[in-house]
Amino acid sequence: MTLPVGTDYDIRIEPIGATHFDWLRKRDYAGWVVLVDDHTRADCLPLIEAELAGTPTVIIEVPAGERFKHLDTCRFIWEEMFRGGVGRRWCCLNLGGGVIGDMGGFAASTYKRGIDFVQLPTTLLSQVDASVGGKLGIDFYDVKNSIGLFKDPIAVWVDTRFLATLPARELRSGYAEVIKHSLIADRQQWDEIREWTDLSAVNWTDIIPHSVRIKRDIVLEDPFEHGKRKALNFGHTIGHAVESYFLNRENRLLHGEGVAVGMITESWLSADRGTLAEEDLARITDYCLRVYGHQPIPRDCFDELIQLMRQDKKNERGEINFTFLARPGEAVVNQTATADQITRSLEYYNALGTS
Structure with a gap:
């Protein structure tokens, strides 16, 4: 099922597979960043890993949880992007829940004045809410989402198979x-x-x-x-x-x-x-x-x-x-x-x- 969000991007609710990545390859990116946490790297990345073959890919893993949704984690993401040779013609795939989507989108939108990103929400929270609407940000001064911006992804891919990995x-x-x-x-x-x-x-x-x-x-x-x-x-x-x-x-x-x-x-x-x-x-x-x-x-x-x-x-x-x-x-x-x-x-x- 495909739900357009205006003319800006589509929300695709279906198993993620070859057609999704074929669409991404047609956009001629130099490479992909895949942002995961320790849970989604173990439980969710294997469901799409085969589709990453053939394209330069940098996988960045951050700790899971809201308490790591802050500037220090963003700094680590940006540093890993620089170390991996990520340029402006790359695309960031945010594979995780609301924290990964919010923080990954924020990090991508500010890295070298912005690279494209795709939301791949893996939790029910992110699938029904956090991945839709273009709100990005991190927590600061003990206030949730107090640093951020509005920026739409190029796509949202919702795969209900990820829900089977959730407690x-x-x-x-x-x-x-x-x-x-x-x-x-x-x-x-x-x-x-x-x-x-x-x-x-x-x-x-x-x-x-x-x-x-x-x-x-x-x-x-x-x-x-x-x-x-x-x-x-x-x-x-x-x-x-x-x-x-x-x-x-x-x-x-x-x-x-x-x-x-x-x-x-x-x-x-x-x-x-x-x-x-x-x-x-x-x-x-x-x-x-x-x-x-x-x-x-x-x-x-x-x-x-x-x-x-x-x-x-x-x-x-x-x-x-x-x-x-x-x-x-x-x-x-x-x-x-x-x-x-x-x-x-x-x-x-x-x-x-x-x-």
């Missing part, structure tokens, strides 16, 4: 973005997925294209996040702060686990504002808890979380910017909340662990 927890993390897409844009799908808790039984070949279409359509309408695209941030203002707080702790949260906290708390804010019905808040809360469980948030870190939210790049005029829900399937962008309201939303979440 159950990683699959569950990516599923948070499917929930988010349903809540902001598809009430019917939200009603359907609320029956799912066993993700091993889900037919991803149906779910992934549906979720990708939602994000693609929003991105095409608002490519630089001036308006409607902000709907995609539902659950992420609080979710990113919670994820950042736990990043270097023993009970570290994955991205989707942080977003699940964010979807519950930001749904509470929506209900507190009067845009979301209480029964919908209860359904969202119940489903996120059934899928993700409950991670208590220390009360003494609330101020730190709010300070992290104040650093969010979506903020305007000194106010913390949110996306709220009017109802499942309909988002309301450019909403704000006070520190007191955010604190009460976090208290609401914490109380769920004692109920």
Whole structure:
């Protein structure tokens, strides 16, 4: 299946094979860089390695995980590109999850003023969300994705075979973005997925294209996040702060686990504002808890979380910017909340662990 993103690039959802690399060879690159982490080098690279033969290739391996998504890792990538003789007529293939896609695209787009890149997302999170839309970047000053740019790949190749390499927890993390897409844009799908808790039984070949279409359509309408695209941030203002707080702790949260906290708390804010019905808040809360469980948030870190939210790049005029829900399937962008309201939303979440 091929989904065009305007006239700029296509998202191909199918097993990656010879036709993909034949298309790439026709672009007459001098060589390819393949960026992997230690997991995707072992589990995913073998699925495409035979197709790399015959073209000069530099494979660069970086450590896996969000905590390595920073300037030092980018410096290592750039150094390896220089050592490998990579020039401007090369193409970078980012084989990995959201961290590899964000950081690899950023490194490629800034190396020698920019080389082309292809996204080969290997996690559910990156297949339904991170690889689509041209947002690239790294974490800086303890704030997620605070250094970066908008730059489209020349292609996105989504191969569901990669999902078989994922631990159950990683699959569950990516599923948070499917929930988010349903809540902001598809009430019917939200009603359907609320029956799912066993993700091993889900037919991803149906779910992934549906979720990708939602994000693609929003991105095409608002490519630089001036308006409607902000709907995609539902659950992420609080979710990113919670994820950042736990990043270097023993009970570290994955991205989707942080977003699940964010979807519950930001749904509470929506209900507190009067845009979301209480029964919908209860359904969202119940489903996120059934899928993700409950991670208590220390009360003494609330101020730190709010300070992290104040650093969010979506903020305007000194106010913390949110996306709220009017109802499942309909988002309301450019909403704000006070520190007191955010604190009460976090208290609401914490109380769920004692109920």
